[in-house]
Amino acid sequence: MIFKLPCMDGVRTPFYYYDMALLRSTLEEIKKCIAGSDVHVHYAVKANGNPEILKVIAQAGFGADCVSGGEIAAALNAGFDNASIFYAGVGKTDEEILFGIEKGIGCFNVESIEELEVIAELGEKAQRKVPVALRVNPNIDAHTHEYITTGLEENKFGIDMRCLDKAVDKALASEWIDLTGLHFHIGSQITITEPFALLCERINKITEKYREKGIEFKILNVGGGLGIDYDTPDENPIPDFKGYFDTLISGMHLQPGQEIHCELGRAIVAQCGSLISRVVYIKEGIGRKFLILDAGMNDLMRPALYGAHHKIEVVDPRDEAETDVYDVVGPVCESSDVFGKDEKIPAVRRGDLVALRSAGAYGESMASEYNMRRLPGSLFVG
Numbered sequence: 235m236i237f238k239l240p241c242m243d244g245v246r247t248p249f250y251y252y253d254m255a256l257l258r259s260t261l262e263e264i265k266k267c268i269a270g271s272d273v274h275v276h277y278a279v280k281a282n283g284n285p286e287i288l289k290v291i292a293q294a295g296f297g298a299d300c301v302s303g304g305e306i307a308a309a310l311n312a313g314f315d316n317a318s319i320f321y322a323g324v325g326k327t328d329e330e331i332l333f334g335i336e337k338g339i340g341c342f343n344v345e346s347i348e349e350l351e352v353i354a355e356l357g358e359k360a361q362r363k364v365p366v367a368l369r370v371n372p373n374i375d376a377h378t379h380e381y382i383t384t385g386l387e388e389n390k391f392g393i394d395m396r397c398l399d400k401a402v403d404k405a406l407a408s409e410w411i412d413l414t415g416l417h418f419h420i421g422s423q424i425t426i427t428e429p430f431a432l433l434c435e436r437i438n439k440i441t442e443k444y445r446e447k448g449i450e451f452k453i454l455n456v457g458g459g460l461g462i463d464y465d466t467p468d469e470n471p472i473p474d475f476k477g478y479f480d481t482l483i484s485g486m487h488l489q490p491g492q493e494i495h496c497e498l499g500r501a502i503v504a505q506c507g508s509l510i511s512r513v514v515y516i517k518e519g520i521g522r523k524f525l526i527l528d529a530g531m532n533d534l535m536r537p538a539l540y541g542a543h544h545k546i547e548v549v550d551p552r553d554e555a556e557t558d559v560y561d562v563v564g565p566v567c568e569s570s571d572v573f574g575k576d577e578k579i580p581a582v583r584r585g586d587l588v589a590l591r592s593a594g595a596y597g598e599s600m601a602s603e604y605n606m607r608r609l610p611g612s613l614f615v616g
């Protein structure tokens with residue numbers, strides 16, 4: 235394991251441990267890859283909205299991609315530039331839209347013609363022209379888990395390509411809408427480059443079609459979705475950003491003045507976080523041993539929600555060579571509260587600490603108080 239915990243006497247578990255040095259080197263690597271290009275990166279706040287994390291990302295000069303009024307407020311509090319805040323989501327309420335307009339955020343990524351009409355009305359009410367990108371559903375299979383694929387016709391997200399003409403006409407016709415771009419997001423935890431290359435081709439086709447009509451989009455937003463290595467986090471603590479950005483930069487046919495925007499969440503914060511938990515019991519079942527943790531699905535929901543697996547490690551094991559096989563579970567009253575089955579790890583005793591790795595994204599941000607449990611704490615190191 236790559237990290238050492240400080241003295242743990244009296245520290246309440248479970249808690250999220252954040253390796254801030256890794257977060258900073260991840261941000262530096264992204265900056266290196268996009269230096270001198272037309273690429274702008276917005277951090278997807280929903281991956282982890284912890285104020286300490288947001289502050290570091292804002293200070294590094296990134297924008298923010300938000301999916302609720304609450305996230306816009308959190309991004310503003312953390313110091314993100316108003317104009318660098320983009321707002322996506324299929325169900326923006328009037329209150330949230332007005333808040334975004336008042337704060338002068340950089341772009342509303344609009345997901346339907348119905349929403350476009352409401353934004354135009356609210357822009358008029360606020361007497362402010364509202365910057366808008368149309369979110370297009372490109373019908374691309376991201377080859378990822380069905381719950382985290384978002385760019386297929388059957389998903390609720392974005393405007394179907396067959397309705398795009400109508401949406402563009404409507405946006406251009408409204409004096410309260412400033413049509414700045416197109417937005418796409420095909421899914422999450424995408425670990426191969428093909429879907430991104432395919433997306434670039436699709437975007438080129440669309441922009442060429444509109445160029446023939448004399449319509450140019452300044453912002454081409456490809457969304458997020460770059461995946462990380464959950465199996466061997468210490469071998470790949472930083473994702474292959476160079477491969478990702480090179481695919482975008484070489485794949486998109488940009489016109490002068492056009493910008494590529496992307497919205498990375500998981501790829502930025504997943505590897506810097508681990509959920510640290512204490513072994514409460516080792517329960518002898520029939521033909522199996524249950525390692526029962528004090529962390530549950532309310533603290534880290536991805537395994538129960540998506541069948542995801544986080545690498546399970548014993549913190550400072552007594553003896554690496556002496557292993558045992560456990561079903562690692564939480565205390566919550568749900569059969570899906572399982573972190574791993576048949577996990578071969580160093581033998582543990584009651585009171586030992588266990589780390590669930592790569593938990594920085596969609597971990598703390600999804601935590602709840604289900605079963606009236608306390609929310610997990612957080613510890614920042616480095």
Ligand SMILES: *Cc1c(COP(=O)(O)O)cnc(C)c1O
Nearest residue numbers: 278322422458459497498499500
């Ligand atoms: C969730 C989301 C992202 C971030 O996705 P990651 O897989 O974490 O990179 C980006 N854009 C939109 C619109 C999203 O909903």
